[in-house]
Amino acid sequence: MASLIGRLLGKSSTSAGQAKERLHLVLVHDRTDLSPENLKSLKDRLIQVISEYVEINDAETEIQIQGQGREQTLIANIPLKSPRRQR
Amino acid sequence: MSGQVLTITSGKGGVGKTTTTANLATALASLGQKVVCLDSDIGLRNLDVVMGLENRIVYDLVDAIEGHCRLTQAMIRDRRFSNLHLIPAAQTRDKTAIAPSDMVRLCDELRSEVDWIIIDSPAGIERGFRNALAPSDQVLVVTNPEISAVRDADRIIGIVEAEEKESVKLIINRINPGMVKRGDMLSAEDVVELLAIPLIGIIPEDEAVLVSTNNGSPVVLNQKSQAGLAFLNIGKRLLGEDVPWLSLNQKSGLFLRLGKMLTGDI
Numbered sequence: 001m002a003s004l005i006g007r008l009l010g011k012s013s014t015s016a017g018q019a020k021e022r023l024h025l026v027l028v029h030d031r032t033d034l035s036p037e038n039l040k041s042l043k044d045r046l047i048q049v050i051s052e053y054v055e056i057n058d059a060e061t062e063i064q065i066q067g068q069g070r071e072q073t074l075i076a077n078i079p080l081k082s083p084r085r086q087r
Numbered sequence: 088m089s090g091q092v093l094t095i096t097s098g099k100g101g102v103g104k105t106t107t108t109a110n111l112a113t114a115l116a117s118l119g120q121k122v123v124c125l126d127s128d129i130g131l132r133n134l135d136v137v138m139g140l141e142n143r144i145v146y147d148l149v150d151a152i153e154g155h156c157r158l159t160q161a162m163i164r165d166r167r168f169s170n171l172h173l174i175p176a177a178q179t180r181d182k183t184a185i186a187p188s189d190m191v192r193l194c195d196e197l198r199s200e201v202d203w204i205i206i207d208s209p210a211g212i213e214r215g216f217r218n219a220l221a222p223s224d225q226v227l228v229v230t231n232p233e234i235s236a237v238r239d240a241d242r243i244i245g246i247v248e249a250e251e252k253e254s255v256k257l258i259i260n261r262i263n264p265g266m267v268k269r270g271d272m273l274s275a276e277d278v279v280e281l282l283a284i285p286l287i288g289i290i291p292e293d294e295a296v297l298v299s300t301n302n303g304s305p306v307v308l309n310q311k312s313q314a315g316l317a318f319l320n321i322g323k324r325l326l327g328e329d330v331p332w333l334s335l336n337q338k339s340g341l342f343l344r345l346g347k348m349l350t351g352d353i
Contacts, residue, residue, distance in 0.1 A: 014270030019234050020277050026234075027241050027281060069283040070248070 028065045032072050039063065046076065055081040090121075090198040093205045093325070094223035096247075098239030100210030102231045103260040106296060106306075107318070108207035109137045111227075113305040114322030116171035121201040123162060126176035127219040128209035129184055135175045139166060139303020149177035152189045158196055167308070172201075182214045187221035194222035203325075212246060220247065225254040227287065231261045232273040241282055256287040258321065263292045288321035289332065290314050 012018060029035055034042075043063045050056055057079040066073050095108045105126075112124040125148065126134035135141045143163045151161040151174065165171035177184060190206075197204050208219035220226070226247050230240040240257070247255050259275050266272035275289045293314035299306040307318040313333065320330045 016267070016270050016273050016277065019273050020281065023234055023237055023273075023281055026238055030238065030241060031245060067283075070244070 024067075028067055028072060031067075031070070032065055034065065039065070046078075050078060055083075057081050090201045090204050091225060092194050092198070092223045093203060093225045093227060094208055094219050095205065095227050095229060096208035096216060096219060096243055097210065097229045097236070098212065098243040099230075099236045102229050102236050103290070104210075104229050105133050105137050105207050106300065107227070107229050107258060107260065107290075108134060108205055109305045110307040110315075110318035111322055111325070112171060112173075112203070112205045113138075113165075113168070114307045114319045115203050115205075115325065116165065116168040117307070117319075118322055118326060119170070120203055120326070121170045122203045122205065123172040123174060123197055123201050124205040124207065125174045126207050127190070127215060128207060129176045129215065130178065130181045131209065132176040132178045134173060134207050135163075136303065137300055138173055138305065140173050140175075141303075144175050147175045147177040148193075149180050149184045152185050152193060158193070167304075182209065182218065185218055187217050190218045191222045212242065216243075220250060220252070223252060225256070226252055227256055227258055228282075228284070229258045229260055230278065230282070232259060232263075232267070232275070232278055237273070237278055237281060244282060244284055256285050257282060258288045258290065259286070260290045261292045262289055287324055288317060290317045291333070 012021060043061065046063065047056065047058045047061055051058070060077075060079045062075075062077040064075050066075050093111070095104050095111070097104050105128075108124055108126075112122050116122045124134060124138075126132055127148065128134075129149065132147075135144060140163050146156040146161040148161065150156045151158050161174050162172040163175065165173065194204050204222075206219045206223065209215035228240050228243055228247075230236045244255055257279065259278050262275055263272055267274045275286070279286050291313045293306070293312055295309055295312035296306045296314050299309060299312075299315075305318075306312050306315040307322070309315045310319075317333055320333070323330045
């Protein structure tokens, strides 16, 4: 039951669920040799460089590593500011 | 005859590599295969006691590699199966006594004599592990449903894949179905999903394993033991047999679903 509620809330309340979530994150960083700290600095620099060309919404910018099997992909979601709203 | 080299490894220590090696070697021998198992944990010899052969050792792996004896002199015959032999590790040397190229040469010599050469790798990712990996055709990674063991298994799988070894499969050892059901242990499905390699066996936690180790008689010889049956099933799968997964007292379809994952139905 506890795990059902956890699943409905989108997070795990069982200790096995915790273990799985923690392992998932650790493995992503182990496999890519990219620490959460470095990922944050990558994100900051990416925002900086892109901002030189186009105005972006940095509060909503997301960057993460997604795993598909044993392959890892860097996914960036960078919403642009609408020119109309700027005025 | 061209024997296959099977390396049993894990990264983390204490997950059951030696127990797995002894049991798979015995399982394959009981299925009529000619098997030699090789303890490559130099300085920390253990496969001999798990197989109950510690009193028969005269020569070891390093003696054979350095030419102090003929290869056949270092092969100790099993007490139960005449088609099963053990080459023990040296106890008074360390892992630098041999190089990966020595292991390749030794295994090439053995390939013409037996069907299976099973290497018990030491823990870690250093020289000893490299020695065990160098000659292998198939790698079996043993892990436990536990954070540190799974993490280390992932490191090992990464290294093995970088070496472009063709076949890497997973054995999940010491699953406790009751704890999995309560949500207090990673399930076999969770581990397979995280590590993303094919599964070849799930061994339930079973007191009979320790009892059989005490007696120096691999648990696979005890057909009343769930763990023994699970090891025998891995042996059969290695020979290409399609063996259904044990239900392990679970009413849910967990292990059936795992079977489907293995065959690619999910």
